[in-house]
Amino acid sequence: xxxxxxxxxxxxxxxxxxxxxxxxxxxxxxxxxxxxxxxxxxxxxxxxxxxxxxxxxxxxxxxxxxxxxxxxxxxxxxxxxxxxxxxxxxxxxxxxxxxxxxxxxxxxxxx
Amino acid sequence: xxxxxxxxxxxxxxxxxxxxxxxxxxxxxxxxxxxxxxxxxxxxxxxxxxxxxxxxxxxxxxxxxxxxxxxxxxxxxxxxxxxxxxxxxxxxxxxxxxxxxxxxxxxxxxxxxxxx
Numbered sequence: 533x534x535x536x537x538x539x540x541x542x543x544x545x546x547x548x549x550x551x552x553x554x555x556x557x558x559x560x561x562x563x564x565x566x567x568x569x570x571x572x573x574x575x576x577x578x579x580x581x582x583x584x585x586x587x588x589x590x591x592x593x594x595x596x597x598x599x600x601x602x603x604x605x606x607x608x609x610x611x612x613x614x615x616x617x618x619x620x621x622x623x624x625x626x627x628x629x630x631x632x633x634x635x636x637x638x639x640x641x642x643x
Numbered sequence: 644x645x646x647x648x649x650x651x652x653x654x655x656x657x658x659x660x661x662x663x664x665x666x667x668x669x670x671x672x673x674x675x676x677x678x679x680x681x682x683x684x685x686x687x688x689x690x691x692x693x694x695x696x697x698x699x700x701x702x703x704x705x706x707x708x709x710x711x712x713x714x715x716x717x718x719x720x721x722x723x724x725x726x727x728x729x730x731x732x733x734x735x736x737x738x739x740x741x742x743x744x745x746x747x748x749x750x751x752x753x754x755x756x757x758x759x
Contacts, residue, residue: 629674631748635685
């Protein structure tokens with residue numbers, strides 16, 4: 533079964549707008565990661581946030597983590613058409629090295 | 644190798660046939676993962692290896708699915724007596740033992756399996 537659920541399932545925005553997607557998970561974790569997938573093939577790692585961190589930035593990406601609510605959000609600022617992809621969160625289940633992925637958010641950025 | 648290599652990239656087979664999917668991880672990566680992704684869906688965990696042993700194989704859907712890893716490197720996922728519901732993209736990922744990237748998975752491009 534999947535650890536995480538993401539919402540929204542799909543998001544369509546105009547270029548230049550910000551995109552926010554959310555992830556909820558079920559067990560305790562050591563870290564939470566976000567990955568991007570283009571065209572249904574391999575995933576690419578974007579950013580990792582540890583359980584003792586609340587916020588992390590990388591370029592146009594901002595990730596927050598609330599372990600009390602077991603939730604995380606990914607914000608992409610000033611979106612571009614090239615950001616069109618599916619985005620997944622992943623967590624280590626119970627602090628193990630078993631990584632479970634969320635259901636994903638399909639982002640479409642319109643030029 | 645420079646990246647995670649999976650083969651075949653596409654496989655079309657008839658219902659009831661056996662298939663083998665291969666994953667060649669990044670050299671030196673001790674952990675290896677298999678996931679399955681049906682069309683438009685999320686990733687379903689199948690199994691992961693630490694070295695040659697599999698601490699967690701709870702995601703294998705049935706006894707028709709098996710996986711092995713030899714020499715701490717290449718892994719093979721075998722599906723026996725394939726069914727149409729096995730049609731999906733099978734993704735492999737590897738992870739190093741330590742260092743700053745110890746928790747980051749590097750994915751291959753996947754093997755797309757179509758069972759007719």
